[in-house]
Amino acid sequence: MTQAAGKRPGFSVQSPKGTHDILPAQARRWRGVERVVQAVMQRFGYEEIRTPIFEEAALFIRGVGEHTDVVSKEIYTFGGKGADHVNFALRPECTAGVVRAYVQHRLYREPAPQKFWYMGPMFRYERPQAGRQRQFHQLGVECFASDNPLSDAEAILMAVDLLAELGLTTLTVALNSVGCPNCRPAYRLQLVRYLEEQQASLCATCLTRKDTNPLRVLDCKAPGCQPIVACAPALHDFWCVGCRAHLEAVMDYLDSVAVAYRLDPRLVRGLDYYTGPVFEIASDALGAQNTLVGGGRYDQLVEQLGGPPTPAFGWGLGMERLLLALDGAEAGEASLFGAVLVNPGESERRGFQLVSWLRRAGRDAEVVTGRKWDKLFKHADRLGARFAFVLGEHEVETSRFGIKNLSNREQSDLPFSHEVVMAWLNGITDA
């Protein structure tokens, strides 16, 4: 923000627009969420995968879709160097990268289905607002080589359970099917024909969407487009037998485990690769950007990116939005096992020894140096220490040290030696 007078480092001391530092207090919250994530993923048999944060730009253009906003106006690209100059792009999402890795390493040879999860930064050049940043973090899952509706339901359930376990309750799950290659073309044709009739009253963006990605018109919130959308041919009238049956099976599975959802005939995804069931989980604890999880089936993508025909299902979850929705939850206080209180001089040497013994024994501890004992104890309080180790000049002279339990204020006095400390550690019980 402001620059100290006289110091001109030649750059702004501010993280780039739309990016944030995660400071220790926040990082604690992240770790808490990550722990739950890992546990849930393990229960559902998903394995972690980590892919590069940049890929060839062409991967995203082919995978996500040339006409999606994500690719056409939000992607960060940069050139390589030297002879084999290729254009790269910071990943705007991770499905394309995971599919690329799946194809590259021929993971389809592993026993099916192959189930992966990932977590990491994604990049989209957008105007920042609540729940939207240029660098944000996404947790996602991809399940390959299963066209069984059970896999769809399992993945959706996993998202719901994860959110519930984190304490999120006011959620709505929206479900739809965007149709498969058997039925979508017919629908698309009808829709375009209809939109052409109505094009006089369509908004400007919908006019271009009509040709590039007509299904997205269904999602348009422009007031002028509302009546048109309302009377548009309905997707579900065009579903083929397979699509209908698949969606119904997913619904049946969800019913069987009491996952509440709402069928939303207008739910459409902004990424081109989706086929069949799509879903979204929104939280009313958020502002305008209230979609927490979005995903669906993409049975064509693996083949499109050079792999064998492989059905797949996946979703992505915005970590920052999740943390935002979780905002009411406690951040967790800083805590410490032991604070070793010492005076300047020789007692610091002892303090260094003692803190090192404690750390080597697996305990977190800090040395605090000072002359005034009220300040030292106050400091120990602030650190949230369970025990204060009193090791001042008096103790150095007598070769002893004090241990004070800061919660019940009981203090004992012991000879200063490694063995004594270890014995004492063995004697304490963890709360």
Place this chain on the structure above:
RNA sequence: GUGGUUGUGGUGAAGUGGUCAACACAGAGGAUUGUGGAUCCUCCAUUCGCGGGUUCGAACCCCGUCAGCCACCCCA
């Protein structure tokens, strides 16, 4: 890319043209030469996002610029 709104220390904020830029919290030091969230005292913004202009004089007025936030759009 479009619109709205806000920019005063680590934080929350007073101050709307004229002495050292209130106050509160946090922080540092002391009162108290060894024992913790108390009390009292002291210190902590050569400067009001940044740059220019008007003026004898600007945190306050004007212009520009940058940033934050919110919304549109889009999406997680």
